Amino acid sequence: MITVHHLEYSRSQRVLWLLEELGLSYEVKVYKRNPKTKMAPPEMKAIHPLGKSPIITDDSLVIAESGAIIEYLLDRYDTQNTLRPAPGAMERLPYNYWLHYAEGSLMQPLVVALIFSEVQKAKLPFFVKPIVNGIVGKVNAAYIGPQVKLHYGFMEQELQNKPWFAGPDFTAADIQMSYPVEAGLTRGVNPSRYPKVQDFVNRIHQRPAWKKAEARVGDFGIPS
Numbered sequence: 001m002i003t004v005h006h007l008e009y010s011r012s013q014r015v016l017w018l019l020e021e022l023g024l025s026y027e028v029k030v031y032k033r034n035p036k037t038k039m040a041p042p043e044m045k046a047i048h049p050l051g052k053s054p055i056i057t058d059d060s061l062v063i064a065e066s067g068a069i070i071e072y073l074l075d076r077y078d079t080q081n082t083l084r085p086a087p088g089a090m091e092r093l094p095y096n097y098w099l100h101y102a103e104g105s106l107m108q109p110l111v112v113a114l115i116f117s118e119v120q121k122a123k124l125p126f127f128v129k130p131i132v133n134g135i136v137g138k139v140n141a142a143y144i145g146p147q148v149k150l151h152y153g154f155m156e157q158e159l160q161n162k163p164w165f166a167g168p169d170f171t172a173a174d175i176q177m178s179y180p181v182e183a184g185l186t187r188g189v190n191p192s193r194y195p196k197v198q199d200f201v202n203r204i205h206q207r208p209a210w211k212k213a214e215a216r217v218g219d220f221g222i223p224s
């Protein structure tokens with residue numbers, strides 16, 4: 001039996017969605033974030049030493065890291081390759097690219113954006129606030145803003161002539177991309193500048209498997 005260790009409002013929503021797309025049965029154990037630090041609770045470290053979401057267990061196997069979980073589930077339960085191009089197919093390379101780009105490249109500036117927005121929201125003595133705001137403003141102007149613009153411009157361009165990231169068909173790479181794409185939109189990216197990206201988000205929300213997975217845990221919100 002597959003169990004998804006799901007931290008609320010986290011990357012593991014993708015695993016729930018994938019399991020619904022594959023029509024597999026699974027159990028979900030929901031963990032709450034620490035209200036102050038937003039970190040995962042210590043119980044998750046009892047499952048995997050890093051204690052980060054997602055983690056799945058499949059009988060005695062423990063698997064962490066969303067990309068590795070997706071590959072494991074497809075290797076084991078999607079042998080007909082319904083959610084990825086078959087090895088050797090033309091779209092297999094772009095599929096691999098987007099599967100890895102999501103966590104390897106796109107998430108980076110978005111995590112920095114989240115950290116600096118938390119720093120700006122922190123309760124600080126009034127005389128420290130202008131200094132902190134100045135630093136945050138500089139990091140935004142020099143790094144976060146240009147990087148996020150670069151990535152969203154790239155994705156917008158890539159989606160000009162194809163409906164899904166890897167080509168004409170919906171794949172698990174779209175599932176992996178969904179979280180960082182939406183994280184950017186909740187962290188200040190203006191959707192009207194990226195209509196194809198916004199359209200991607202609208203279309204994934206319409207998928208029955210997305211709706212089923214979201215209904216299973218309540219709400220798929222993303223920390224902003």
Ligand SMILES: N[C@@H](CCC(=O)N[C@@H](CS)C(=O)NCC(=O)O)C(=O)O
Nearest residue numbers: 010011039040052053054065066103
């Ligand atoms: N690259 C990892 C990232 C895992 C990760 O950082 N997960 C976040 C949730 S979105 C987490 O568990 N945060 C809480 C914590 O670090 O305590 C993956 O894709 O699985």
